[in-house]
Amino acid sequence: MPTIFKKLSILLGFFIFNYNLSAQYAYKYRPFLDPAMAVGSGLVFTSSLIAQKQIKPLDDKIILGLNINDVNRFDRIACSQWSPNAARLSDGLALSSGLMYSYFLFHPETRKESMNIAGVAFQSLLLSQSLSSAFKLTCRNRPYLYNQSVSIDEKRKIDARLSFFSAHTSTVSSLCYSFAFAHSVYNPKKNQTGIWIGAITIPAIEGFLRVKAGKHYPSDVITGYLVGLGSSFIMHYLHKNRI
Numbered sequence: 001m002p003t004i005f006k007k008l009s010i011l012l013g014f015f016i017f018n019y020n021l022s023a024q025y026a027y028k029y030r031p032f033l034d035p036a037m038a039v040g041s042g043l044v045f046t047s048s049l050i051a052q053k054q055i056k057p058l059d060d061k062i063i064l065g066l067n068i069n070d071v072n073r074f075d076r077i078a079c080s081q082w083s084p085n086a087a088r089l090s091d092g093l094a095l096s097s098g099l100m101y102s103y104f105l106f107h108p109e110t111r112k113e114s115m116n117i118a119g120v121a122f123q124s125l126l127l128s129q130s131l132s133s134a135f136k137l138t139c140r141n142r143p144y145l146y147n148q149s150v151s152i153d154e155k156r157k158i159d160a161r162l163s164f165f166s167a168h169t170s171t172v173s174s175l176c177y178s179f180a181f182a183h184s185v186y187n188p189k190k191n192q193t194g195i196w197i198g199a200i201t202i203p204a205i206e207g208f209l210r211v212k213a214g215k216h217y218p219s220d221v222i223t224g225y226l227v228g229l230g231s232s233f234i235m236h237y238l239h240k241n242r243i
Contacts, residue, residue: 026185027116028241037123041130048133055139055158063155068146075217078143082150087213093206094168097175110186117186120239121178127231128174132167132224140164144214166207166216166224173203173228181236203228 068079104110104117140163144150154160180199184192207221
């Protein structure tokens with residue numbers, strides 16, 4: 001399935017979950033704010049995807065003229081990285097991160113609230129993804145463009161210009177931190193230390209894999225990590241029912 005359709009299917013899922021949020025549990029649906037956020041994220045997300053399709057890939061002359069010394073010292077380490085295996089592992093981790101929410105579905109204390117929890121998590125995810133898609137338009141070259149061992153065919157793709165910032169890392173970060181925030185609301189006395197260690201560590205592993213794969217610079221994954229954390233905190237704060 002083309003990437004744009006995968007992302008649009010996630011967007012559709014977001015609207016479904018957003019619609020099913022209700023006010024009867026610890027996470028409260030905001031009847032005016034939630035639709036506004038949904039529409040805003042949706043517009044940014046879809047318009048950014050469309051705009052990305054208009055980006056022109058680099059031609060061979062520009063690719064061959066790229067100089068690693070033009071990359072700042074902090075990020076330069078990524079330019080020597082290239083690992084398809086690490087890329088596949090990072091894809092798998094990003095795709096499987098949502099499976100952790102089955103915990104709320106099967107746990108007796110949160111089964112009735114699972115739709116609300118998932119709705120807030122999807123709002124966090126889509127907020128982070130809309131920001132990532134928008135910032136991709138800065139057309140930052142991926143680090144593998146500077147790696148002589150990577151094929152020229154790989155470097156000719158539009159995706160080679162969509163480095164900033166890491167959507168994979170923001171995905172895993174938003175899902176992990178949303179899980180931790182929800183767990184602290186519904187199960188405040190159960191294994192909080194382990195949950196938060198996982199929330200902190202798993203997105204960091206994803207970021208490491210993206211750098212190891214040669215797909216992103218350290219600054220890309222750090223930004224993605226912080227955006228995922230920020231989006232999950234914002235949605236948790238907005239939906240937590242204090243009544």
